[in-house]
Amino acid sequence: MKIFIAGVDGYLGWTLAQWLARRGHTVGGADNFARRSWVKEIGSQSAVPVAKIHDRLAAFEARYGAPLQFYRGDLSDYEFARRVLMAFEPDAIVHLGEMPSAPYSMIDAKHAAYTHTNNLVSTLNMLHLMRDAFPGCHLLKLGTMGEYGTPNVDIPEGFFNCKLRGREDWMMFPRKPGSFYHATKVHDTYNIEMACRLWGLRSTDIMQGVVYGTNYWDQEKDERLATRFDFDGVFGTAINRFCAQAVVGEPITPFGDGHQRRGFLPLQDSMQCFTLALENPPKAGEYRTLNQFEEVYDVTELAEKVVEAAGGFRTFKLEPEIRNLCNPRKEAEEHYYNPDCNKLPDLGYVPAITMAEALHELIAVLVKYKGRIVACKDALMPDVRWDGTRGAMEYVK
């Protein structure tokens, strides 16, 4: 299959490109290196060194025996998007080219606006190009479990049978985003569902849980194949930050009471799920939602798992403590959470790795790059507050 990855230089994109190449797919992709700029802007860096794109591409071709067709540019520019898709002629597009950070979207009005135009316009461009030139193409779009928020009812996979006053209809399950980043994912969801309904396009919309880990299986062989790993308070997801904190001897910091429940999955299993969705595409006109996560934990349980995994590295004497941080976000800290996850298992998904194993591998990688985390230690502490102010959060007393 010819698969085009939007955001191929990013955390998920670079990993997926290799995963797909290994399975014999032809891979192309575009990137404007925005993720590299954003992380620099907030004063941090990837813990794992990120090779220059030229070196990445050379290593890719050497390892997989075929080039990755790379296009440098911004997919929210329609002419650029048209030029590269017409050149590549994809069977499937994986859209990983969005700004992925909730805190970054909450910095101020300009960051909120940028998140909207970057995320929504790139998707709109692809939908129009699919309609006009590639109507059979499958759009695999990355959403987030965060689109649903934390409702007091079970979370179905995208749709539910709405019963009201004696009548019923099969409807989109209501969303409740908690940041402008999450909101843009909800907006994409509505736009893509509509494009499939009006234009007969096919799409899989992935409501992904929190992903953690790094592609140690690739980077062992050639460091240029390593994907980035952000640990900072803006672009680092919860477990990634906790592991980085453990490695540099900082406290592990759940927000508030630490009882927020979320779905999690390791990077390796995220790749497995994407691949299953790509190799089992929906029908023409079908808009398919998959909830993609492996296990549900509350953030405190998660912190404890990181402490346990870190303790396994006797040589390094990693003995992190857990210290809750005042919550910079506005979110429920005690809530019901019971999302469905049936469709990926129906497609054949079986988790390949446990959280304990994945955390062990991750910490082993981070120990190697400890110096790079130490160099940006200040960035570990979340400082974007949902009320519009900025400044390092304090510990809960």
Add this chain to the structure above:
Amino acid sequence: MKIFIAGVDGYLGWTLAQWLARRGHTVGGADNFARRSWVKEIGSQSAVPVAKIHDRLAAFEARYGAPLQFYRGDLSDYEFARRVLMAFEPDAIVHLGEMPSAPYSMIDAKHAAYTHTNNLVSTLNMLHLMRDAFPGCHLLKLGTMGEYGTPNVDIPEGFFNCKLRGREDWMMFPRKPGSFYHATKVHDTYNIEMACRLWGLRSTDIMQGVVYGTNYWDQEKDERLATRFDFDGVFGTAINRFCAQAVVGEPITPFGDGHQRRGFLPLQDSMQCFTLALENPPKAGEYRTLNQFEEVYDVTELAEKVVEAAGGFRTFKLEPEIRNLCNPRKEAEEHYYNPDCNKLPDLGYVPAITMAEALHELIAVLVKYKGRIVACKDALMPDVRWDGTRGAMEYVK
């Protein structure tokens, strides 16, 4: 009250400014004259002549004894938005500054993207400025009944008690937009609900039905006070187009089978509803949704009402026929439709004028400007198709 109108030069904005001035409010507003440009772009013009802004403002001050504080610029430019809101210090903001046409948003990828950035970023800017400088300010935002689509269940006012597998939650009623214009209104809805929830802002989100008519009550006295009236296939709403067709002797053209049901209300009653919402603001932190319409008709009934109203003008021998047009949109033509409308009546809303009366007044105005409709007669025929092609629609055989 000091009320700021975004889009004060537009169809609703210019009418509302005067309505509020008459009730003793201090009115300010901004506009970048985008509506004037869009209508020119698609080759049409307002049937009612639109005075230059300088003349409009002079007439406003002469009539109401106080100036309208006008700011020329684009509210999706944050610095402009900040400057004007800091200068005006509003108690309420009425956001009528969005691109309001479904067909315009469906022309191509660039028009879809423009609709998103124009509509969403202006709202984001206002929400951030309210949070930072006017936390008590009331945002009255114009949405559309079209956000809901045509579900097979009753349509509540924004929220419903979601029951699922033995549990329940008070949730946003699911939306199902039918164009990118409608989608941007859904996106705004999610953004504003979230801003109220996270930041304690107050907002009324109006799900407005199809508005028709012109502000004949103002324009009788001084033509410079007249609001615009678009009759073209892109910016003209259904009844407005039907009346223009009747006046120039063209067939009245429901789409497809003509059984699409919608809620309608005359401009005068739309003004009454806005005023009630402004003078009865929601509490701090409250996000309030009002469904705003007067009567529900299917499009064929509507066409028949226009024929009947036109027949009342014996002197002009207006005898329009109804000829259904192939539907350029993709929409259900036979469907259930039963939206609630309880909250505005609870605030005191009593329709001031019947559809028959409003249509009579409207046709009287259009007869006066018949020459301006004839001059752009080609624009009467819808030519933006939902499948991305362009060209005048054919009649149903």
